[in-house]
Amino acid sequence: MERTPLAYAVTFNGEHISYTELNQRANALARVIRQQYQVQHQKDLSADTLIALYLDRGIDMIISILAVLKAGAAYVPISPKYPKARTQYIITDTVASIVITHKHYQNLLQEMVESLEQPLSFIDAKEGVNYDINNLNISSQPHDLAYIIYTSGTTGQPKGVAIEHKGITHSAQARLNRYPDCKAFLLVSDYVFDSSLAGITGTLLSGGKLVISDNYDPDYIVRLLIQEKVTHFLLTPSLYSALIQPITEQIKYLELKTVIVAGEKLSERLYLQHKQYAPNIALYNEYGPTENSVWTTFNHCTEISRCSDIGIPIDNVKVYVLDDQQQPVPIGSWGELYISGPGLARGYFNRPELTSEYFIDNPFTDAESTSVDYQRLYRTGDIVRWHNDGTLGYQGRRDKQVKIRGYRIELEEIENTLQQQNGIKEAVVIEQEQGGHSYLAAFLILEPHCTLNIDECKQQLRQSLADYMVPHTFTVIDAIPLTINGKLDRQALPKSQWKNTKEYVAPRSEMEAQLCELWQQILNVEKVGIHDNFFQLGGNS
Structure with missing residues (x-):
């Protein structure tokens, strides 16, 4: 922000905001949050306080995320597209007492939570006009919570993945090291998914421009790519497949340098389409569960036989491929992927049994000589294998196998x-x-x-x-x-x-x-x- 105070930080639907204004509005809203909390609870806001966000896509969404972090709290994103029961569950599970939202959602939210036995107040995302706009004298510690994102799951209630500040700091630094030339990033992911952090943190910490897409329409996205001179974007293979044709038709007008796909397995067919129609645009396949702060490994895709590989670990991440007895498998043999490092989540919020099941002690480290960041393993449920060159091949998820x-x-x-x-x-x-x-x-x-x-x-x-x-x-x-x-x-x-x-x-x-x-x-x-x-x-x- 200090290096590029007047540069555009965020743009949405033709509206732009500079780094200076973004920082000032986030500071002001952070003070509103702290004041509201103090009035409501008769005490100062402390670390690990959870603030719910119920917001449409746009600049206010980014300001609110930054404001919660600046206030020393942790944010919990909720999509207005969620069904009522899911929203109620998240608010109840987190015991959130404050929701940052838009005025047009306040009546709906009030009706939604009136049956809940917990006090709840609302803050308009645009509040803070008359508040101090200077930086707050608050420093979050590495082990303080930064956010809780609820993953869908296939059965039962959604589970909240609790990520600490050291997790997103580690993730963002690794991204800056890998993509140092990001001038403009197109944010396609919804903020209720951790892939949104890839664009938000990686772009704003590098002084680039964050371009927020309003929908998934391929023609609309390609127009944004051209209009905002986007150089990088991250999306799922399913969505990129729909974009290939319109990108091809407008390729000479694009300044796109890097396409990142994640969240699903990259097919050979999509790889070949990319190489045929966009050969000068780098293609990366990223892998990472929410439980390890956005991403874990990456593969710069350059050959068809290895296009679905998930590549090598990002900086400061250690990975293990283990059998059912949690012992290392030989090179070339399939096993389950386990992850260790500073990006690991604290665990699942309010789910100690589930946390104990998936976050286990790391038997491959010396507790006296190894950083605490590497003394736990997260079992992913993903089936992978080592290649001779030290990269990881990907087969799929255990739960995507069916038995018929x-x-x-x-x-x-x-x-x-x-x-x-x-x-x-x-x-x-x-x-x-x-x-x-x-x-x-x-x-x-x-x-x-x-x-x-x-x-x-x-x-x-x-x-x-x-x-x-x-x-x-x-x-x-x-x-x-x-x-x-x-x-x-x-x-x-x-x-x-x-x-x-x-x-x-x-x-x-x-x-x-x-x-x-x-x-x-x-x-x-x-x-x-x-x-x-x-x-x-x-x-x-």
């Missing part, structure tokens, strides 16, 4: 095989149920003017996949549904229906009739013929 008819199946392997077929632009494979039985459902986006022949598609799949890995249903869709963070929204995919492509042949005897009727009951299908395959119809072994 007794077979353990990697869904991404099927998706990659589908995307190699002519006419298929994108493919998503998920597990669905019918009549209590699981089956594989494929959802496809086709190239323009292409049609799908299911029989031919299956025949091609069987040339490289086992029969049990061939999906039972194939559904053509116009677009892949995305979450608010640009990731694949599997729950938004439609329920597919099994369609038997074989000609129906009726039973010819009483025995065949009884068997067909039995299969219809077991598989919950309307009609079974004598040539149908029990397992291809979704039966379990």
